[in-house]
Amino acid sequence: MAWLALLGVLVCTLPSALGTPDSEGLLPPAAHGCPHKCVCAADLLSCAGLGLQDVPVALPAAAADLDLSHNALQRLRPGWLTPLARLRALRLSHNELVALGRGVFANGSSLRLLDLSSNSLRALGRHDLDGLGALESLLLFNNFLAHLDEHAFHGLSALSHLYLGYNQLTAFSFHHLHGLPAAHLRTLDLSSNQLGRAPAPELAALPAFLKNGLYLHNNPLPCGCHLYRLLQRWRQRGLSAVCDFAQEYTCQAFKVPAARVRFFEYSGVFAHCLAAPGPGLERPEEQLHAQVGRSLRLYCNTSAPAARTAWVSPQHELLMAPGSRDGSIAVLADGSLAIGRVQKHHAGIFVCLAMGPHLRHNQTWEYNVSVHFPQPEPEAFNTGFTTLLGCAVGLALVLLYLFAPPCRCRRAYRSHHWPRAPGSLQELSAQSSMLSSTPPEAPSRKASVHKHVVFLEPGRRGLNGRVQLAVAEDFDLSTPVGLQLKAASESASSTGTEGLMVT
Known part of the structure; x- marks a missing residue:
């Protein structure tokens, strides 16, 4: 039993001798x-x-x-x-x-x-x-x-x-x-x-x-x-x-x-x-146009000499030594800025900062760079192709003229309701270019052989420019009426029959 009591004492005193986990030296x-x-x-x-x-x-x-x-x-x-x-x-x-x-x-x-x-x-x-x-x-x-x-x-x-x-x-x-x-x-x-x-x-x-x-x-x-x-x-x-x-x-x-x-x-x-606007205090930026893929060189055109030159890109990137983030821009020994291959992200304002001693700025110069893609070159004019095309179009027009059905003018003629005379005058052609003074034979009608046709000036008779026909003075008035047409009637014929009056 004595050894058990000694073991209990050792167990109770051991933590205090070794220290707790939170004590100094164990953390x-x-x-x-x-x-x-x-x-x-x-x-x-x-x-x-x-x-x-x-x-x-x-x-x-x-x-x-x-x-x-x-x-x-x-x-x-x-x-x-x-x-x-x-x-x-x-x-x-x-x-x-x-x-x-x-x-x-x-x-x-x-x-x-x-x-x-x-x-x-x-x-x-x-x-x-x-x-x-x-x-x-x-x-x-x-x-x-x-x-x-x-x-x-x-x-x-x-x-x-x-x-x-x-x-x-x-x-x-x-x-x-x-x-x-x-x-x-x-x-x-x-x-x-x-x-x-x-x-x-x-x-x-x-x-x-x-x-x-x-x-x-x-x-x-x-x-x-x-x-x-x-x-x-x-x-x-x-x-x-x-x-x-x-x-x-x-x-x-x-x-x-x-x-x-x-x-x-x-x-x-x-x-x-x-x-009353006064003169501007700022010098306007210089406008430049560049094509994608071409090279571009910008010069710091400041009047005062500078001990050091820096550039600022449109992305506000400070360029004071050769090179840039994308490797396409370099500041050369003379202070100019060189772009090997212009890209779309190079568009914007480039600022040149000419600095004197102690990094104090003296002057600035601005370039407003516009970047655009090159215009495609126009194709060469092919005379052979255009000649062949012209021949084909001409041949098509000739064939259309030869084999296309003609215009049915009689149908248009009838649509104007030309006043017709009784009897055999219905067979009178509207296409005739000559007016005969002798009408077709008819049992009930006789016409004199001494009839003449006279053309009256349109301006004097007020017929809107249309030609009016009249009979000469030696027309036989004793002859019965053989043909009578109204002067104001319209005709589908191009000549000879409009405004005809025979008595």
């Missing part, structure tokens, strides 16, 4: 590195909606997508991204961040997406975004930004999409874009701010692919003719940033805060702009 390292209440799935780390006031200290190094949105974060520590060398997307929206500070993204060289929307940011300093050289999309909308440093975005050399809508910006420099790289920028959202100035010449000088993604709606823009004509032209060209929000483009008239009118609706404010 795999990956699960151990996931912060409390957060969700870790492969390279995704989600700590959203947990009410966090500070960023968790221990973050797994495998995280490539970190979601810290919908919390109560008020500040970010400098260097907190150091363990996250693989981080590609960082979501910090819907927090309480008031300022960023220098060095908070010092180790974010691999970031592609940074979402800082729906916070309480009021200003953006010159060094707040340092370390984000690979950043492509920056979301800053729905904050309280009222000031942007002149070089706030200077280090973002790969930035292509910037969202600054729903803030309190009163000015924005379109001349140098606050250091934004114009060679890559595709989207610049400045909608729903307090912009009271948008110089039309500076907007017209922007690259064409950026104009397509420049959102300026819902701002108190000035109602000037230059800006009005520029936005009208953008709308006519089908730029999506203007067409998609046409009803929300307003301007301030008469310098009265409450007097806002819509740009693209009829208003007396722009009547003088339409009555």
Whole structure:
């Protein structure tokens, strides 16, 4: 019995000596590195909606997508991204961040997406975004930004999409874009701010692919003719940033805060702009026509010399080196664009961007390329075939003339109900071309041999151009009536019998 008691003691004390399954040292390292209440799935780390006031200290190094949105974060520590060398997307929206500070993204060289929307940011300093050289999309909308440093975005050399809508910006420099790289920028959202100035010449000088993604709606823009004509032209060209929000483009008239009118609706404010249109601020694109399968060469005809030349295809593909996605387009050493075999998807606007130092654009040149299929060549004229065809048609007409049944004119003659004389006059032919003065012999009738026929002019007797016959003066009136025809009766005969009157 003693050994049984000893065995029970060992069984009770063994779990405490070895530790429980939840104790430290038995869990795999990956699960151990996931912060409390957060969700870790492969390279995704989600700590959203947990009410966090500070960023968790221990973050797994495998995280490539970190979601810290919908919390109560008020500040970010400098260097907190150091363990996250693989981080590609960082979501910090819907927090309480008031300022960023220098060095908070010092180790974010691999970031592609940074979402800082729906916070309480009021200003953006010159060094707040340092370390984000690979950043492509920056979301800053729905904050309280009222000031942007002149070089706030200077280090973002790969930035292509910037969202600054729903803030309190009163000015924005379109001349140098606050250091934004114009060679890559595709989207610049400045909608729903307090912009009271948008110089039309500076907007017209922007690259064409950026104009397509420049959102300026819902701002108190000035109602000037230059800006009005520029936005009208953008709308006519089908730029999506203007067409998609046409009803929300307003301007301030008469310098009265409450007097806002819509740009693209009829208003007396722009009547003088339409009555006396001024010169266009934009140079019209050059029109080119190309055939499918042919080669095409485009030259960047800019007046200012450029240290570097880039092209943008109709699919918004940036071409800064030889080659493209489909391999049919190449940028040559002289800056020209060569298309080996033109296809239908090459139709659209090609934009040449001539850049100076530091990737700042100098000039742009646009080509509107229309692609069509080659017209089929007309067939050679075959004279032998046409000659044979003409002979066959001629032979058919001759045979038709010889063997076709003649026209039965008597049937048409009878349909006119020609008034007939009694007796043997029924045998009078309507086809006769000569009128005999001696009627057929009849027992009851005698005709004089001294009868003559006289033709009267139709114009004098009012018979609508028809010839009327009369009897000469030496006609024997004593002779009984032998033949009497009405002058107005119609005849199927072509000559001789119409309008005959014999007494």
